[in-house]
Amino acid sequence: MATSQTLNDQIWMALGTVQDPELPVTVTDLGLIHAVTVDGGRVHVTMIPTFSACPAIDVMRQDIRKTLLNVPGVQTVEVELSFAEPWTMARMTERGRQRLLDHGLSVPFRHAQTPVTCPFCGSTNTVLESPFGTTLCRSIYYCRDCRNPIERFKPPPE
Amino acid sequence: MSGVTEGVDLARRDVRDALAAYLVAFADDELLIGHRHSEWTGFAPDIESDIALSSIAQDELGHARLLYDHAGTLLSQSPDELAFGRQPAAFRNAILVERPNGDWGYTIVRLFLYDLADQVRLEALASGSHRPLAELAAAVRREEKYHVSYGEQWLRRLAGGSEVSHNRVQEAYNRAWPEAAGLFEPVKGQQTLLEAGVVTGSASGQMGRWQQSVRDVSTDVGLQVPSAGPQGGGRTGRHSEDLQILVDEMTSVWRSDPKAKW
Numbered sequence: 288m289a290t291s292q293t294l295n296d297q298i299w300m301a302l303g304t305v306q307d308p309e310l311p312v313t314v315t316d317l318g319l320i321h322a323v324t325v326d327g328g329r330v331h332v333t334m335i336p337t338f339s340a341c342p343a344i345d346v347m348r349q350d351i352r353k354t355l356l357n358v359p360g361v362q363t364v365e366v367e368l369s370f371a372e373p374w375t376m377a378r379m380t381e382r383g384r385q386r387l388l389d390h391g392l393s394v395p396f397r398h399a400q401t402p403v404t405c406p407f408c409g410s411t412n413t414v415l416e417s418p419f420g421t422t423l424c425r426s427i428y429y430c431r432d433c434r435n436p437i438e439r440f441k442p443p444p445e
Numbered sequence: 446m447s448g449v450t451e452g453v454d455l456a457r458r459d460v461r462d463a464l465a466a467y468l469v470a471f472a473d474d475e476l477l478i479g480h481r482h483s484e485w486t487g488f489a490p491d492i493e494s495d496i497a498l499s500s501i502a503q504d505e506l507g508h509a510r511l512l513y514d515h516a517g518t519l520l521s522q523s524p525d526e527l528a529f530g531r532q533p534a535a536f537r538n539a540i541l542v543e544r545p546n547g548d549w550g551y552t553i554v555r556l557f558l559y560d561l562a563d564q565v566r567l568e569a570l571a572s573g574s575h576r577p578l579a580e581l582a583a584a585v586r587r588e589e590k591y592h593v594s595y596g597e598q599w600l601r602r603l604a605g606g607s608e609v610s611h612n613r614v615q616e617a618y619n620r621a622w623p624e625a626a627g628l629f630e631p632v633k634g635q636q637t638l639l640e641a642g643v644v645t646g647s648a649s650g651q652m653g654r655w656q657q658s659v660r661d662v663s664t665d666v667g668l669q670v671p672s673a674g675p676q677g678g679g680r681t682g683r684h685s686e687d688l689q690i691l692v693d694e695m696t697s698v699w700r701s702d703p704k705a706k707w
Binding site: 338339340341342369370371373416417418419421423427444445 | 493496497499500501503504505506507508510511577580581583584585587588590591594595
């Protein structure tokens with residue numbers, strides 16, 4: 288069905304404009320959207336949160352609803368949380384990772400375990416200060432070379 | 446289909462009631478321990494601990510909300526009504542979590558004992574037959590591994606520090622232990638859930654596993670595991686006076702305008 292295919296594309300494009308309120312990255316680049324189904328004008332979005340207790344989830348659910356209701360042809364929008372599979376770094380796009388790096392965070396690679404790199408001087412001579420940071424998805428490291436505290440993007444443990 | 450959801454017969458009234466009661470008790474524990482942890486915000490011994498306790502509090506409150514959500518679907522009530530709209534006697538939390546924070550030693554001992562118990566309890570739900578809950582429990586269990594390692598690291602630090610810190614932790618242990626075992630006091634209808642496969646492992650079996658994991662660390666750091674038996678009551682609504690004070694404070698904003706939209 289050509290029309291619903293187009294609507295589907297428009298919905299994904301619209302989703303690509305919804306930002307995480309705690310990070311300068313979109314919900315699609317963060318890999319939070321698991322699936323979108325379109326049935327006539329009814330849209331059902333399944334979302335995989337990074338941390339189940341993240342207080343930004345409600346804001347993003349509302350923003351997704353509001354944004355998609357503005358897409359011509361969309362009548363109802365339901366955003367459901369799914370925990371059927373864990374959120375991992377592999378869900379993040381390379382562009383999303385780059386945005387977080389540009390924001391000044393240290394960010395793990397999407398597919399490999401590597402040492403924690405200092406976003407200021409590039410050194411890997413870093414040490415964990417605290418697994419807890421300013422949001423649930425950040426931890427705090429310390430750079431022993433340039434002596435700066437580092438905010439590290441923290442995925443949930445596997 | 447007729448009410449059979451994801452392998453669990455929720456058309457059965459007794460299963461539905463038991464599940465709602467179980468989830469409310471679980472959520473009550475999470476809400477209150479989260480509230481207690483949040484009382485450290487701005488007051489913890491150093492800024493890292495301040496952020497850590499605030500972060501753990503946020504986790505627990507978020508998890509409480511998700512559990513109240515599931516319970517609320519069965520009870521036709523909103524998570525806010527369940528969290529803030531009930532009298533203390535209607536709470537089914539274990540007494541452990543309503544206790545005031547006391548000193549840092551008690552806070553750490555309670556966090557350590559609570560989060561190890563939570564791992565066992567979440568595992569029992571994650572390996573159960575109610576799929577949406579099992580999936581949620583598995584996610585929460587993974588996330589809370591950070592709590593477990595945090596509690597254990599601090600316990601080791603305090604128990605292995607000075608004689609004063611060791612003794613204070615031992616004293617906190619003696620005080621917290623019976624009420625921590627009270628986390629495994631069965632909720633009304635828990636046996637029905639066990640038979641229906643929603644949770645795996647009896648309450649006493651879960652308690653045994655918890656005690657073993659507590660002993661493993663305690664022995665290693667030279668803390669004596671108290672011999673006192675479990676102190677229950679919370680799961681049947683028999684609470685200490687501490688709960689009244691906590692609930693009064695925790696619900697004061699909500700009670701000022703229950704219909705407010707935030």
